[in-house]
Amino acid sequence: MSSPRFVQLAPEAPARIRAELLAGLSAPVATIAPKYLYDALGARLFAAITELPEYYPTRTEAAIFARHLAEMAAELGPATTLVDLGAGNCEKAERLFTAFGVRRYVAVDISVDYLRTSLEHLQRHHPAIAMLGVGLDFTRSLRLPPEVGDGPRTLFYPGSSIGNFTPDEALAFLRQAHAECHGGALLIGVDLVKPRGLLEAAYDDPLGVTAAFNRNLLRHLNRVAGTDFDLADWRHAAFFDAHHSRIEMHLEARRDTTVRWAEGERRFAASARIHTENSYKWRVEDFAALLAAAGFSASRHWCDARGWFAVFAAHA
């Protein structure tokens, strides 16, 4: 009976995490990286977001995969080693196992602790697939450990999380991904430009789930950075910036307020903001050009009928 193996790479020291968070909070434009949206409650709130009628990306991407799976597998050839970036509950990757002939599954997420339960569960259902869980913050640097093995890999990056990167960062990330493919391929989900009303409803839903998801970041910050944010002082703000082609999420002060921590403080005037996330929306041509610039030799994509979301398959 096979069982999954686990490796945790370069865990960030708590003191460094804290210093980085407080530097972002003190910067001229106060900024907190979106990865801090995902503490245990944040991950559950994000799962709830994916159920909202207004949040189209998850179900649109799932429909594209369901419809074109065989064609994608034919295009890419067998994905003997499948590397899942931001695997979480491993649900999306499992749907690829049969069609792609996966023999070795590598689940990567920021902390190996997120992966243990899901990977052990998955292993029971797929005893013939060798499974490896890797704890790695690949938003900093995508360098896979030797345990992944030699030979070509198919990198799987669904969900349009590439949208959290600026175009320059996305290019740097895709260059690293290209190198880590070892001659294999990349399968990636990308959210596309669409009318403002649709985008803004997806990131500012009337039920307030996205608002809770964003504001929960402050609870996480209070815990890991020792700040004293009062959640009652902060509201969710999300809007589409057409110039940058991105949704911006902010936390906006409802009134003048001061946030304090052990060795510092920052005063926020009413309606001052903390920038918490960018979610870039791409045009198909621009993303295809980005893949080429990152070194991928050929790419194909599949869209839904409305042209809201695309899945790209690119050969390294």
Ligand code: AVJ
């Ligand atoms: C997980 C980064 C793809 O940008 O749509 C959802 C996160 N933020 N609602 C996205 C998110 C607000 C999501 N990604």
